[in-house]
Amino acid sequence: MGDVMDYIEMKIPAKPEYVGVMRLTLSGIASRMGFTYEEIEDMKIALSEAITNAVQHAYAMDEGGEVIVGFGIYEDKLEMAVADSGKSFNFMQKKQELGPYTECSTVEQLSEGGLGLYLIETLMDEVRVLNHSGVTVFMAKYLSGEREIHDTTISNQEKK
Amino acid sequence: MNITIDKKQSDQGVVVKVAGEIDAFTAPQLREELAALADGNSKTIIVDLKDVTYLDSTGLGVFVGLFKQMKNNGGELRLTNLSDRLKRLFEITGLSHVMQMKG
Numbered sequence: 051m052g053d054v055m056d057y058i059e060m061k062i063p064a065k066p067e068y069v070g071v072m073r074l075t076l077s078g079i080a081s082r083m084g085f086t087y088e089e090i091e092d093m094k095i096a097l098s099e100a101i102t103n104a105v106q107h108a109y110a111m112d113e114g115g116e117v118i119v120g121f122g123i124y125e126d127k128l129e130m131a132v133a134d135s136g137k138s139f140n141f142m143q144k145k146q147e148l149g150p151y152t153e154c155s156t157v158e159q160l161s162e163g164g165l166g167l168y169l170i171e172t173l174m175d176e177v178r179v180l181n182h183s184g185v186t187v188f189m190a191k192y193l194s195g196e197r198e199i200h201d202t203t204i205s206n207q208e209k210k
Numbered sequence: 211m212n213i214t215i216d217k218k219q220s221d222q223g224v225v226v227k228v229a230g231e232i233d234a235f236t237a238p239q240l241r242e243e244l245a246a247l248a249d250g251n252s253k254t255i256i257v258d259l260k261d262v263t264y265l266d267s268t269g270l271g272v273f274v275g276l277f278k279q280m281k282n283n284g285g286e287l288r289l290t291n292l293s294d295r296l297k298r299l300f301e302i303t304g305l306s307h308v309m310q311m312k313g
Contacts, residue, residue, distance in 0.1 A: 066234035
């Protein structure tokens with residue numbers, strides 16, 4: 051439960067073409083930390099979903115803007131923060147409207163959007179949302195302790 | 211970080227082979243091409259996802275939309291060649307219960 055060891059922050063235009071760029075950045079950071087392939091792929095989806103939300107929100111409001119993405123590198127976890135450009139969007143309310151499809155979902159009930167927030171919660175270990183004048187999503191994933199970095203295998207990391 | 215979309219007629223239907231990363235940037239292009247096929251005379255659309263290296267909710271949204279459109283027209287959408295990653299994504303979102311997919 052140490053302090054953040056390193057912090058990386060990037061500011062991107064609120065445009066869909068930069069979501070993939072942030073996935074590449076995340077891949078680099080997470081593989082550097084020793085996350086497994088599966089964990090990295092999960093985080094790529096969660097990060098993309100958060101940035102996509104911010105980008106689409108900026109687009110719907112018809113103003114450009116920027117999205118700030120922060121990576122907090124800890125000994126035992128990676129924390130990512132995605133802050134939209136300061137225009138509020140009601141994350142919590144949106145979240146309640148969402149969820150996985152169920153076997154009894156009829157074709158008419160299938161919504162084409164809105165799985166994003168559900169995926170973030172499913173794929174990350176911790177998710178926190180800060181609603182201020184804009185929205186910041188914090189999400190963290192713990193290192194599983196199965197990989198080996200340096201000469202020691204880190205295990206028994208406390209989860210949560 | 212672009213996608214390529216190849217369409218081929220087969221005796222089973224139109225086979226659409228998608229390659230690359232499907233995200234917020236590339237999904238609109240995919241949606242447009244698939245919707246055009248569905249609007250045409252294609253009764254069965256088979257989407258081959260073998261070379262899709264990334265997919266998130268924006269891509270899932272495209273397939274949900276196409277699935278609905280095909281179903282309403284009495285047609286059929288089939289997804290094939292899903293990697294384990296992709297399968298997992300369809301499973302955790304519950305879409306694997308709803309849509310037809312193979313391998």
